[in-house]
Amino acid sequence: MPILETRELTVRFGGHIAVNAVTCAFEPGTLTAIVGPNGAGKTTYFNLISGQLPATAGSVLFKGEDVTALGPDRRTRRGIGRAFQLTNLFPNLTVLENVRLAVQARARNGVDLFSMASRHHDLIEKARHYLDRVALTARARTHAAALSHGDQRKLEVALMLALEPDIFMFDEPTAGMSVDEVPVILDLIEDIKQAGDKTILLVEHKMDVVRRLADRIIVLTNGTLVADGEPAAVVALPVVQEAYLGIRQREAGNG
Amino acid sequence: MTLDGILSGDRPRSRVLSVLLVAGFLALLGAPFLFPGTKALGVAERICIFIVLAASYDIVLGYTGIVSFAHAMFFGIGAYGEAIALTTLPVGWGAILFGVVAALAVSAVLATAIGFVSLRLRALYFSMMTLALASFALIMATQLRDLTGGEDGLTFSLPRVLTPAFRLLDGPLLGVRMDGRIVTYYLVFLATTLLFLLMLRIVNSPFGRVLQAIRENEFRAQALGFSIVLHRTLAGVIGALMATLAGAMLALVLRYNGPSASMSFEIMVDSILLMTVIGGMGTLYGPMLGAIIIVLAQYYLQPGMAVLSGMFAGLPVLPRLFDPDRWLLWMGGLFVVIVYFFPTGIVGRLRERPANDG
Ligand SMILES: Nc1ncnc2c1ncn2[C@@H]1O[C@H](COP(=O)(O)OP(=O)(O)O)[C@@H](O)[C@H]1O
Ligand SMILES: [Mg+2]
Numbered sequence: 318m319p320i321l322e323t324r325e326l327t328v329r330f331g332g333h334i335a336v337n338a339v340t341c342a343f344e345p346g347t348l349t350a351i352v353g354p355n356g357a358g359k360t361t362y363f364n365l366i367s368g369q370l371p372a373t374a375g376s377v378l379f380k381g382e383d384v385t386a387l388g389p390d391r392r393t394r395r396g397i398g399r400a401f402q403l404t405n406l407f408p409n410l411t412v413l414e415n416v417r418l419a420v421q422a423r424a425r426n427g428v429d430l431f432s433m434a435s436r437h438h439d440l441i442e443k444a445r446h447y448l449d450r451v452a453l454t455a456r457a458r459t460h461a462a463a464l465s466h467g468d469q470r471k472l473e474v475a476l477m478l479a480l481e482p483d484i485f486m487f488d489e490p491t492a493g494m495s496v497d498e499v500p501v502i503l504d505l506i507e508d509i510k511q512a513g514d515k516t517i518l519l520v521e522h523k524m525d526v527v528r529r530l531a532d533r534i535i536v537l538t539n540g541t542l543v544a545d546g547e548p549a550a551v552v553a554l555p556v557v558q559e560a561y562l563g564i565r566q567r568e569a570g571n572g
Numbered sequence: 573m574t575l576d577g578i579l580s581g582d583r584p585r586s587r588v589l590s591v592l593l594v595a596g597f598l599a600l601l602g603a604p605f606l607f608p609g610t611k612a613l614g615v616a617e618r619i620c621i622f623i624v625l626a627a628s629y630d631i632v633l634g635y636t637g638i639v640s641f642a643h644a645m646f647f648g649i650g651a652y653g654e655a656i657a658l659t660t661l662p663v664g665w666g667a668i669l670f671g672v673v674a675a676l677a678v679s680a681v682l683a684t685a686i687g688f689v690s691l692r693l694r695a696l697y698f699s700m701m702t703l704a705l706a707s708f709a710l711i712m713a714t715q716l717r718d719l720t721g722g723e724d725g726l727t728f729s730l731p732r733v734l735t736p737a738f739r740l741l742d743g744p745l746l747g748v749r750m751d752g753r754i755v756t757y758y759l760v761f762l763a764t765t766l767l768f769l770l771m772l773r774i775v776n777s778p779f780g781r782v783l784q785a786i787r788e789n790e791f792r793a794q795a796l797g798f799s800i801v802l803h804r805t806l807a808g809v810i811g812a813l814m815a816t817l818a819g820a821m822l823a824l825v826l827r828y829n830g831p832s833a834s835m836s837f838e839i840m841v842d843s844i845l846l847m848t849v850i851g852g853m854g855t856l857y858g859p860m861l862g863a864i865i866i867v868l869a870q871y872y873l874q875p876g877m878a879v880l881s882g883m884f885a886g887l888p889v890l891p892r893l894f895d896p897d898r899w900l901l902w903m904g905g906l907f908v909v910i911v912y913f914f915p916t917g918i919v920g921r922l923r924e925r926p927a928n929d930g
Binding site: 367369388389390391393394399401405406407408409410414417418419421422423426428429430431432433434435436437476480 | 577580581773774776777778779780781782784785788789791792793794795796797798799800802803806810
């Protein structure tokens with residue numbers, strides 16, 4: 318049984334259909350890459366799955382249950398983890414406190430009113446563990462706002478790890494990272510994949526990365542799912558070649 | 573228990589602030605002996621009560637970011653709870669207990685309802701809704717004469733232990749007569765200390781950290797799995813319950829309650845809001861300092877101005893400028909100056925300077 322399924326999932330912004338009747342199922346323990354040109358609707362599709370955006374039509378099924386009507390907090394509590402493309406942190410809190418909050422969310426003691434948060438050493442230790450996994454231990458006491466872009470991306474990922482979800486949604490996790498920072502994130506994704514029981518959705522433009530990590534690739538253009546299959550087969554498709562080439566040209570232009 | 577345990581790990585983090593807080597605490601602890609006299613004792617009591625009230629508003633405004641103008645309503649509910657219980661039931665501890673429990677129940681229900689509504693309304697409309705609710709409560713308090721005594725309010729008696737007629741000791745202690753007023757003061761002082769420390773604990777608990785996270789980035793807090801409705805509503809209820817307790821203390825201290833004593837917009841704006849903002853939102857220590865400063869100003873600014881005005885008699889303009897009737901003008905001026913120079917409040921300002929870090 319698929320762990321996650323979207324059926325005819327659709328969202329409209331005024332007259333513009335950003336995600337158009339996407340039907341797709343994700344098997345547990347697999348890594349699916351989602352590719353497509355900028356503005357294709359990949360982030361919007363993620364928003365519909367994790368609940369940041371209500372769907373105009375269609376449904377989202379998680380572990381066999383319809384979660385379409387649930388808010389993002391309840392979907393997270395059910396096991397949907399999300400790292401955002403546009404870094405979305407608690408800027409004036411320390412790096413450690415950012416992760417500690419995620420650990421606390423996972424531990425479900427948000428309504429513990431009478432104990433001191435600073436005395437929950439188990440939660441703090443766990444937070445340190447996840448900081449270690451994204452190589453941010455040295456920055457633990459820095460405010461999130463003071464981190465470099467690359468470090469903020471890592472912290473973004475650490476928050477998702479700390480939630481210990483069943484499904485990890487990475488939205489361009491390495492975008493804008495320097496070359497030496499990228500492996501930290503890719504190794505991490507690989508580690509999660511190796512563990513075997515976790516499901517991963519990965520939006521990523523770097524086709525070499527996608528080919529190496531993905532079990533399957535789906536392609537979105539203009540909000541529509543246009544291709545779905547084995548990486549080698551999908552990469553060879555003209556639509557993907559087109560999109561991929563477009564990105565290559567743009568990156569070359571920027572660089 | 574360690575100091576960190578008592579303060580829930582939330583140290584003042586500024587040497588000047590530490591000194592001010594310790595001085596304030598000691599002054600209140602020794603108030604009946606340091607500042608003898610009925611008026612001074614009344615001022616000290618009022619400071620204690622407003623410390624609880626302003627701190628409770630800080631949980632709502634500063635820690636949770638809810639701009640509610642209905643906080644004085646909860647203060648009034650607490651005061652009316654006691655006043656109505658003590659005028660309708662036989663005077664005694666049972667009536668006092670009943671009054672406070674009934675008031676807490678009413679406040680809890682109202683605050684829960686407000687919390688759920690807050691999620692449906694945009695911030696501005698929500699604030700206006702609380703304003704409307706507060707007006708409605710005030711109108712109810714003045715109109716339901718049979719229950720509330722209308723504009724005149726309710727005057728009532730207390731158990732003998734809490735009255736001036738009661739003698740704790742036969743002779744004076746350090747020159748001060750140990751009567752029921754002193755007993756009342758120390759009960760209020762003790763309750764204030766415990767409630768303040770409890771609030772300090774709550775804002776530093778895992779729950780308090782979630783409030784901080786919501787204030788920082790509500791979208792992300794929700795994405796982490798925290799329910800915004802639950803946390804905001806609970807924070808609102810806690811703030812309301814604390815304000816209710818402060819109101820109950822006010823009624824007991826005054827042995828009276830009426831609309832202007834506890835529920836008015838003057839209390840909401842000139843006291844609660846002013847104390848919290850001037851002291852420093854989201855710090856709890858700030859509203860404590862704010863309460864001390866504002867209550868002192870309310871009591872001593874006017875007489876102080878009368879003295880100044882007298883001193884300048886015969887000179888042009890000055891006597892009129894310091895006319896006691898202009899004290900609100902000076903309060904307003906004080907407010908503007910403090911907000912302009914300390915936008916993060918006194919505590920925010922004190923904590924900014926690394927040199928002060930203790
Ligand atoms: N909240 C929104 N309101 C209006 N339009 C939106 C909103 N979010 C996304 N869009 C539009 O939907 C389309 C898909 O965007 P997005 O999902 O971010 O693309 P991708 O992540 O594939 O680059 C874009 O045209 C974008 O402008
Ligand atoms: Mg995107």
